[in-house]
Amino acid sequence: MAMRELTMVQALNEALQEEMARDGKIFCLGEDVADPYGGAYQITKGLANRFGADRCRNTPISEAAIVGVAVGAAQTGLRPVAELMYMDFMGVCFDQILNQMAKLRFMLGGQVSLPMIVRGQQGSGRGNGAQHSQSLEAFFFHTPGLLVVQPSNPYDAKGLLKSCLRQDNPVIFLEHKMLYNVKGPVPDEEYVVPLGVADICREGSDVTVVATGLMVNRAKAAAARLAEEGISVELIDPRTLFPLDLESIVGSVMKTGRCIIVHEANKRGGVGAEIAAQIMERAFDYLDAPVERLAGLDIPMPYAPHLEKAAVPQEDDIVLAARRLVREGGLR
Amino acid sequence: MAMRELTMVQALNEALQEEMARDGKIFCLGEDVADPYGGAYQITKGLANRFGADRCRNTPISEAAIVGVAVGAAQTGLRPVAELMYMDFMGVCFDQILNQMAKLRFMLGGQVSLPMIVRGQQGSGRGNGAQHSQSLEAFFFHTPGLLVVQPSNPYDAKGLLKSCLRQDNPVIFLEHKMLYNVKGPVPDEEYVVPLGVADICREGSDVTVVATGLMVNRAKAAAARLAEEGISVELIDPRTLFPLDLESIVGSVMKTGRCIIVHEANKRGGVGAEIAAQIMERAFDYLDAPVERLAGLDIPMPYAPHLEKAAVPQEDDIVLAARRLVREGGLR
Amino acid sequence: MTLSREFRLSLFRKMLQVRRFEQKAIEMYQRSVIHGTIHSCVGQEASTVGVIAALEAKDYVTSTHRGHGHSLAKGSRIPAMFAELFGRETGCCRGRGGSMHIADVAVGMLGCNAIVAGSTPHAVGAALSGKLQGSNNVVACFIGDAAVNQGAFHESANLAAVWQLPVLFTVENNQYGVSTRIQDTTALKQLSDRAAGYGMPGVTVDGQDVEAVYAAALALTERGRRGEGPALLETITYRYEGHNYGQPMTYRSKEEIDSWRQKDPVFLYREKLAGMGYEADLKAIEAEVEQEMAAAIAWALEQPLPDVAEITDLVYVDNTPFPDLSGRRRVYEE
């Protein structure tokens, strides 16, 4: 396959361009998404110019209406893609996510489906403070009725977004602000990435590392360093948190006997807890040590850069955790 | 101690009466909380008559304002107790909980504390449908900055609420609609129940059962039946999810070697996952089998009574799980 | 406005259907055939029927916790509505929804909603959807008086005004949100005054007079259909029952309730039509509606319950290339 190097911004934009050209029912809405601004992070750049103002609409700062309008439009035949400028604003529209978008199909006895996407960026690393730096996937993960997608690179971002636009369940699509401008290879040809299939980024035999979002890159770097010390890491990026490809994760842990889960969201009640619990349930007899979790501290994100850095797992943390787990048996 | 039999409604009302008499800074606000209505579930009955309309205030149906006003009042010297008629309405005020109430103290570098409580009832069992039957503790549990309290009986409800009103952190206080009219002993004398101390409801040696809220009663009944079959259950009610008395839980599991966590909230990403993961981390070598979780199905709550019942753990489920865990080694 | 005899009788029939449906529902609730909670709209029939009479079949309705009437008036199948309240598989929401989630999308009834104002943005979305798909339909978005203080209503009203979408926000002002008087929840003389704050017209109408409601609604829906944007219609009305069936009434006097019974919309309209010489038709309709309700209930009572084995089936659509989306069963089952 011929490849180009694209940023995640470009890759996501391509996905929208291609799918909107293919399917006239797709439209985008959100704050400042229309040209010339094209979205706070340019994901929707050029869509209004190309497809018209009707299909890429600026809204007031009214997130409950943004998501709720998407629900109403999806219920009546369209495929809305709603942007939240920061996922942190899910708080002001959580009813529309939790009680409407996620539940309507079931409550209505299957009369409707809601083929809609709420997407936006999240995460820390840019000094945006406590209300603009959260990693919020656990809230969506705990909400039955949603799919939760969290790409870690341009290739997956494009392919997953295209898959989401071709199925009929409501999706939360979580981008990471620090991944937007990281480049990666993207095929010239059309492709999709299936939902519910993890990416085994690296095969290994000593320890399984399950990492999500921005943490995948840190885990990759850590794995490379660990390889030099003779520790062989199998790195898994679930790509979609729901559906979760537990088979791949459990299969890997059965092989390595050890597992570290790495996510940026704070630890208490995070997605890592569910993955750890399920690994225990399914691979108990294969575990040489407790599944470990490296995660954000249970604090609001601090502003000062060195505190912000200390609040989430870094490459070094992964290296240290893997070393102790493999060499010293981990937490015990 | 002299005791009376009170319902949880009466016990909670007593706590508010006593603390409002003690501390003039406490006031209640919410929908229909004032007399003569006295709250949809009568928790605030009589407060407006006794303490005046200023200290027990009806609000419009504006939950974001209810919680946000409490934040502003707490920040400036008062101790608000905000009622959400159903915790399900947290969706429309989640920003005020997640981004304001929980974070303000930290974001402001400790300049303020927010001695406030958001309380209300949750849970299924009354045929109220998907938007009025949720168990939402995991959302609060995953939010740093909040205390999360979940009483299972009148005694604890009163004592915990009084403790909450005597400390300075923001609290989510989760009552259960099906526990409101269940009676239990409450002392005549003044008492408080400390936050962060689990209740060992029953001592036992074969299996630890950690149950929350309404599930505590089901677990008690199951434990009694299991005892007849010769299975000895140690039953733990954490009472507060944060702070969580992990010491008591882990200590018990080290003794029994087996653990079942039972909660009504849906399983995926529920509080049980965190407890299970932490037990694994701290008591790995003591576990004879994986920690198991009995929890609600990952679906919106259905309306039809038999479906509603099937959607959450019942006494029988606990009995069966314990039996298989103790006799057959559990999940493996 | 001169209305035809047929149309007037159809208004009466709808109002009576709503009235009798609600009364039967309470009967079935008292007999524990219905569980959970029901919010009766008895007393509000003229408002409900008058507005929906101004709609076409292709138009949409969104509603609230008090939505049986809206659903029925829009054309939902009455037997399927009873079956839903009874929790049966052939209920309009397959027994999953219940009273607060009645919906019949095939006839344009997009859903009741148990979150106050929760469906207001859906109405705007449906109107946008119609516009983008060129269907020129309007949306009647029903809410109660107390719902205008909810953020979602505000955002929806503003957005409909900015996008000039044909949404008729219908505020059925029955004077109370649960026990709280409207004077304690807004500082306005009339709720339609809020419309000006969005740049849309606001009209208040006697909600006990079905023809007056119809006329007001028709003017506003036609305006919307012409592309002139949304409007807010406030209907002044009353509910006789407690907020939900069985709730205490301590917050209002018997005199107040009685005085409103004097303005009973079904009774008043019956008087009017009888005065026009339609007594025979009215009697016939009464008999038919009685019969219709009895038959619907009898049918619904015989309907099967949902199969527990299918409990997780409707959470996700199964057209995605992924494993096992059907939810997971609890670990232990016999």
Add this chain to the structure above:
Amino acid sequence: MTLSREFRLSLFRKMLQVRRFEQKAIEMYQRSVIHGTIHSCVGQEASTVGVIAALEAKDYVTSTHRGHGHSLAKGSRIPAMFAELFGRETGCCRGRGGSMHIADVAVGMLGCNAIVAGSTPHAVGAALSGKLQGSNNVVACFIGDAAVNQGAFHESANLAAVWQLPVLFTVENNQYGVSTRIQDTTALKQLSDRAAGYGMPGVTVDGQDVEAVYAAALALTERGRRGEGPALLETITYRYEGHNYGQPMTYRSKEEIDSWRQKDPVFLYREKLAGMGYEADLKAIEAEVEQEMAAAIAWALEQPLPDVAEITDLVYVDNTPFPDLSGRRRVYEE
């Protein structure tokens, strides 16, 4: 309104302080001493200073992402504000908050807030708190034009009106929310028209004229202090910089920006006061402010960073009888 010389000069001083603070902040941002994001209020000084001049020391202010000016005008310590932007332990929020969370509760500045309209209910709560505690203070609740479309604003405005609380909702209308023109987000001619929908007075004032803003704000705060309830004041103003520093300006023309520079509030007021014969005072103030900023920055640059070991300390208050509330450190640390 006749204002004293001292008062006029104090208005000028405050405006200049805000202007220079913001310009210095951008300088420090360009030099990477400040990271994250800053939203400059250069251009809006008359609105900010005019309103806050109408407040007493005991009164409260709540603010937004664009809140440095509000904080400074209410009396926050300038060195501590710079230290906060630099992420230092002696910053007004101990380096935890940053630009969007500047607060100085000791002087009544309850907090900026990075959620649009997020602090509006806090303003209502602070006003209620004052009332219940008998302190008769008023609250100036600053928001931008685009924030009036957020549910929290709506609920707050309505509640303040119902409870007749002394909140002055000040909408600093700089014509844009990020890149989106106000005409694309409301259907109103002027935003103050929204006030009527809550039953409160709404006033629009030239936001480039500090004395006009002051007079309008004073009338409304006095009204509030007399117990006559909240009000909405719209100040028509403009920001010269991008939404946050460095953001593209594609959505507006150079001509538009230039035309607003002709109405620069600091410049206009300086001209006016110079015309009144205060040139010498103005010069002195300019020198003092320059010196003040330089000293504040110099001080702030020497302040220590927060100790990483204390990272979890401020999440909870430690006056509860429970174990280990301090958060948990990651498992592995060297």
